[in-house]
Amino acid sequence: MFITNTWYVAARSDEVVADAPLGRKICDQSMVFFRNAAGEIAALEDFCPHRGAPLSLGRVVGDTLVCGYHGLAMGANGRTVSMPCQRVGGFPAIRSFPAHEAHGFIWVWPGEAEKADLALLPPFEWLGNPAYGYGGGLYHIGCDYRLLIDNLMDLTHETYVHASSIGQKEIDDAPCKTRVEGDHVITERFMSGIEAPPFWRMALRMNGLPEDQKVDRWQICHFTPPSHIMIEVGVALAGQGGYHAPDAVKAASWVVDFITPETAHSLHYFWGMARKFKPDDEALTAQIREGQGKIFAEDQEMLERQQQNLLAWPGRRLLMLNIDGGGVQSRKVIDRLLAAQAAPSTPAAA
Incomplete structure (x- = not known):
């Protein structure tokens, strides 16, 4: 139904602010977008591995996305970083998606991550052109x-x-x-x-x-x-x-x-x-x-x-x-x- 090994616009840059995640479904896949402490964009499945709560209802703390249900903290790579009073080393990773920010948009690759290539981002005459x-x-x-x-x-x-x-x-x-x-x-x-x-x-x-x-x-x-x-x-x-x-x-x-x-x-x-x-x-x-x-x-x-x-x-x-x-x-x-x-x-x- 959908071409997935490609780049899609997931959001405008101003939709993903420093301290709050953004949930969005793309190609039938629920994703959450957030920025780390350096402002770099990350994209994960919108699914907490603890109880399945949407991570988009959480908050960003430093480089992690903290689930709003029980405080589980996720890294940009989909691995659990910490959780209050719990050992998290054996927690399963959730899926991360290649994401990139360019010219006022956040792009995401919903298909096979190993095939993602920034050289495949589409060029358009007006993007980044001061004449427009x-x-x-x-x-x-x-x-x-x-x-x-x-x-x-x-x-x-x-x-x-x-x-x-x-x-x-x-x-x-x-x-x-x-x-x-x-x-x-x-x-x-x-x-x-x-x-x-x-x-x-x-x-x-x-x-x-x-x-x-x-x-x-x-x-x-x-x-x-x-x-x-x-x-x-x-x-x-x-x-x-x-x-x-x-x-x-x-x-x-x-x-x-x-x-x-x-x-x-x-x-x-x-x-x-x-x-x-x-x-x-x-x-x-x-x-x-x-x-x-x-x-x-x-x-x-x-x-x-x-x-x-x-x-x-x-x-x-x-x-x-x-x-x-x-x-x-x-x-x-x-x-x-x-x-x-x-x-x-x-x-x-x-």
Whole structure:
């Protein structure tokens, strides 16, 4: 069901504070995240080996996570360090997970620990790049993570779900094209000489550009495993080169979508926008975050109700249209990687 030998975003860095653990379920595995005395991140099973209490209800003391039930102290390696008036040398270790903190996120590897490799952390143009301003948030959504991938790889729904913000009829009129490059799926749509919708009028205005002129608009959706979607979006004053226009005449951004499965029917959605204009303007960051958050809230109801329908009618066949190409191809990549993960490893030849 889930690709596990990979890195997922487990939390924003600011969610795990110095003195308190954070419990989170990822790929059907209950985990607890905490910081040691040096501020380094650790991840363990959210299970105390004494009586099975969730360690996320405990507290952090020095380099240990102390269970809130009977005071058992766990180390970052999953071994019991101490417990009041008890000998703990024979206590069984619990599972620890490879975890790493980078660029404002905490990443976790839920699969085989020996296969974890920091070199496999996904690179993105906007991560750690001072040319971009970033703001985002987190939604918990009650649906299969693949439904959100379908949603984000087909932006035709914007015309209907987001009619008051980023939707417009020209999206329906512009054909989208999908291509696959290895494990990378790209769906793109370009619109020329159109009116900017409300969100992009605001972006133009905040970037010191006229909002009442025709624009060229683009949407380029990138899926990469296990479930990351980055979407290049923006508008440029019409006739200036569109996507390739100079920065001075456009408002361009990356829509950031880190989709982390929780269970078969729920997910953690780390969303944001990395904009390539006025990166240091904190007021603009807050304004865009608020607007984008409202847009994603509109998706949440649709996705959760869709999931309920699919569970109620599990045998119903769904139609596949050309606009579904991005989601279909992304699912094919996921299925192929799941099959490879499930295949028995072949012993090396002597």
